Amino acid sequence: MSGPAFKIxxxxxxxxxxxxxxxxxxRFTFLVRSSLTxxxxxxxxxxxxxxxxxxxxxxxxxxxxxTTFFTGMVLALQTGASSxxxxxxxxxxxxxxxxxxxxxxxPVMTALVVSGRAGAAIAxxxxxxxxxxxxxxxxxxxxxxxxxxxIPRVLAFLMVLPLLTVVADFxxxxxxxxVAYIKLGIxxxxxTSDIFDNMEIRHFMHxxxxxxxxxxxxxxxxxxxxxxxxxxxxxxxxxTTAAVVLSMASVLVIDYFVxxxxxAVGIT
Amino acid sequence: xIEARGVQKSYPGRPVxxxxxxxxxxxxTMAVIGGSGCGKSTFLKCVIGLVRPDSGxxxxxxxxxxRLTREADVAAYRRRFGYLFQEAALFDSLSVWxxxxxxxxxxTSLPPSRFRAIAKDKLALVGLKDVExxxxxxxxxxxxxxxxxxxxxxxxxxxxxYDEPTTGLDPIMSDVINDLILDLQKAxxxxxxxxxxxxxSAYKVASRIAMIHEGRVLAADRPEAIKATxxxxxxxxxxxxxxxxxxxxxKEFEPETVEGGAR
Numbered sequence: 149m150s151g152p153a154f155k156i157x158x159x160x161x162x163x164x165x166x167x168x169x170x171x172x173x174x175r176f177t178f179l180v181r182s183s184l185t186x187x188x189x190x191x192x193x194x195x196x197x198x199x200x201x202x203x204x205x206x207x208x209x210x211x212x213x214x215t216t217f218f219t220g221m222v223l224a225l226q227t228g229a230s231s232x233x234x235x236x237x238x239x240x241x242x243x244x245x246x247x248x249x250x251x252x253x254x255p256v257m258t259a260l261v262v263s264g265r266a267g268a269a270i271a272x273x274x275x276x277x278x279x280x281x282x283x284x285x286x287x288x289x290x291x292x293x294x295x296x297x298x299i300p301r302v303l304a305f306l307m308v309l310p311l312l313t314v315v316a317d318f319x320x321x322x323x324x325x326x327v328a329y330i331k332l333g334i335x336x337x338x339x340t341s342d343i344f345d346n347m348e349i350r351h352f353m354h355x356x357x358x359x360x361x362x363x364x365x366x367x368x369x370x371x372x373x374x375x376x377x378x379x380x381x382x383x384x385x386x387x388t389t390a391a392v393v394l395s396m397a398s399v400l401v402i403d404y405f406v407x408x409x410x411x412a413v414g415i416t
Numbered sequence: 417x418i419e420a421r422g423v424q425k426s427y428p429g430r431p432v433x434x435x436x437x438x439x440x441x442x443x444x445t446m447a448v449i450g451g452s453g454c455g456k457s458t459f460l461k462c463v464i465g466l467v468r469p470d471s472g473x474x475x476x477x478x479x480x481x482x483r484l485t486r487e488a489d490v491a492a493y494r495r496r497f498g499y500l501f502q503e504a505a506l507f508d509s510l511s512v513w514x515x516x517x518x519x520x521x522x523x524t525s526l527p528p529s530r531f532r533a534i535a536k537d538k539l540a541l542v543g544l545k546d547v548e549x550x551x552x553x554x555x556x557x558x559x560x561x562x563x564x565x566x567x568x569x570x571x572x573x574x575x576x577x578y579d580e581p582t583t584g585l586d587p588i589m590s591d592v593i594n595d596l597i598l599d600l601q602k603a604x605x606x607x608x609x610x611x612x613x614x615x616x617s618a619y620k621v622a623s624r625i626a627m628i629h630e631g632r633v634l635a636a637d638r639p640e641a642i643k644a645t646x647x648x649x650x651x652x653x654x655x656x657x658x659x660x661x662x663x664x665x666x667k668e669f670e671p672e673t674v675e676g677g678a679r
Contacts, residue, residue, distance in 0.1 A: 276508075
């Protein structure tokens with residue numbers, strides 16, 4: 149392909165992609181709006197919410213707890229090593245570990261792990277339902293996929309992710325204590341006073357409030373990717389991958405802006 | 417009565433329905449036949465409002481689905497229909513009786529305490545017993561179709577739409593499903609559209625047969641008239657011949673002739 153034709157081809161490709169992206173954004177916005185409308189208009193399927201809470205929350209608990217436990221451990225190890233290097237003794241290990249865990253690492257890591265586990269499962273399940281016409285069947289049986297499938301998952305995420313994060317706050321801080329006490333020889337009283345002398349409720353709230361935003365992002369993206377699946381088994385695979393990648397990337401990007409907003413309003 | 421006029425539907429770069437005109441009278445079972453990809457399943461989805469036509473009208477008991485914009489109106493319109501999906505579309509996460517009674521919660525005001533008993537009755541109507549607590553994954557293809565049929569009739573619709581009810585079943589099970597369709601028509605006195613490419617099934621269950629080809633209705637007549645038709649297109653389809661006016665490519669791809677050298 150020669151110069152001008154190649155350029156036109158590029159513009160066409162770019163235009164097509166831009167159209168596809170804007171269409172997706174539009175449909176995603178419509179899904180969010182439709183979910184909010186259904187929440188106000190129809191009774192919530194609480195049985196489905198409970199089932200999803202079990203799947204998203206209880207089944208994710210071991211992996212989020214273990215991940216954050218080891219993150220707390222490594223954080224303590226690194227902090228101890230660095231402060232030993234500069235000050236000849238491990239200082240403020242409890243402060244660093246607990247602040248890092250509570251304000252950033254526990255919310256973000258829990259969100260990432262849960263999006264990889266539960267977000268992928270949601271996209272795969274709804275995607276399979278879409279390609280096997282089960283979503284169409286919902287319409288013919290008098291309900292709506294947003295009401296029956298999306299809202300319970302979004303609500304379950306909103307209820308469960310903050311709780312998982314609180315557990316992660318403790319497990320991470322506890323992981324840090326294990327290393328601080330056993331490896332670095334820091335007495336428990338020093339480690340805990342490092343935490344409680346400095347931490348206030350607003351620090352905890354900073355991380356805790358973020359989790360609601362993350363829960364919304366992951367659940368809506370996973371549901372959206374699931375119910376817009378096309379193309380059989382291959383399509384389900386693509387939707388699942390896209391749901392996880394998009395959720396994880398969005399969590400990390402939006403984390404910055406949420407942090408900036410929370411800091412601006414003094415929750416930091 | 418279902419009346420479709422000039423129904424057109426295109427997917428990007430591919431027209432599927434090019435103006436379907438078809439009327440299904442009260443109490444009638446209309447079989448819609450046609451080759452794969454001719455648009456018959458799309459037409460059925462247009463009738464129940466799962467696919468919105470680009471133009472034309474589909475009127476059921478005086479309500480034109482193409483003019484309904486509010487979700488609640490569309491939902492109310494759909495209440496009169498039972499729909500049997502091609503691959504049954506049973507909910508994997510629910511048991512058989514929960515599948516059958518699923519629509520009762522949304523389509524009727526019956527108390528949930530009666531759902532299981534109703535599901536059992538509907539399952540008996542399609543010839544199934546003691547399967548209430550099984551999961552769809554534990555059922556054979558024929559049983560899935562029957563459960564899906566029980567689910568479609570659970571809320572006692574006025575119209576039943578069958579999307580390829582016998583596809584993927586062995587000949588005996590296909591005939592069992594045909595008998596069930598006939599029995600249900602008698603027992604429930606419903607109006608039905610059966611989309612199929614199984615001619616044996618069409619002849620058996622239909623009071624009229626309509627053939628769709630290239631997005632239009634080529635012929636709509638009684639089964640005996642369709643059997644004896646002289647229309648070369650319909651003739652070729654009902655006789656199942658590869659040679660005739662309907663051209664089916666032996667290969668979906670043909671080597672492209674490239675002008676002006678290789679690309």
